[in-house]
Structures are given as C-alpha cells and as structure tokens.
Amino acid sequence: xxxxxxxxxxxxxxxxxxxxxxxxxxxxxxxxxxxxxxxxxxxxxxxxxxxxxxxx
Numbered sequence: 728x729x730x731x732x733x734x735x736x737x738x739x740x741x742x743x744x745x746x747x748x749x750x751x752x753x754x755x756x757x758x759x760x761x762x763x764x765x766x767x768x769x770x771x772x773x774x775x776x777x778x779x780x781x782x783x
Contacts, residue, residue, distance in 0.1 A: 728768065728769050728770035728773065729768055729769070729770060730768060730769050731767060731768055732766065732767060732768065732769065732771075732772070733767070736769075743763070746772070747763060750772075750776060754776060754779060754780055756779050756780070758775070758779065762775050762778075762779070763775060
C-alpha cells in the first residue's frame with residue numbers, strides 16, 4: 728500500500744491516465760481529475776476508489 732506510484736512503480740503520466748480510465752470502467756463511476764490530484768501511493772488509489780464507491 729505504501730509503494731509510490733511514480734518513483735517505485737515507475738508510472739508516468741500516460742500510465743496514470745490509463746489507470747484512471749480502467750478504474751472508471753471497473754467501478755462504473757466518473758473520476759474527476761481533482762480526485763486524483765494528490766494520489767501518490769497505492770493506498771491513495773484505494774482510498775479514492777473506496778470513497779467513490781461508497782459515496783452513495
């Protein structure tokens with residue numbers, strides 16, 4: 728969960744966009760850019776997705 732997306736997992740900006748697109752398809756919800764603005768770790772991704780899925 729603490730792995731850093733960009734430094735340790737070597738995601739670049741294109742990878743980040745692909746991740747958001749795939750997550751949107753998986754959870755069936757729109758992810759706004761501001762939702763992912765502060766995402767830096769795998770746990771951050773989990774937290775954002777959890778918040779979106781449970782926000783109903």
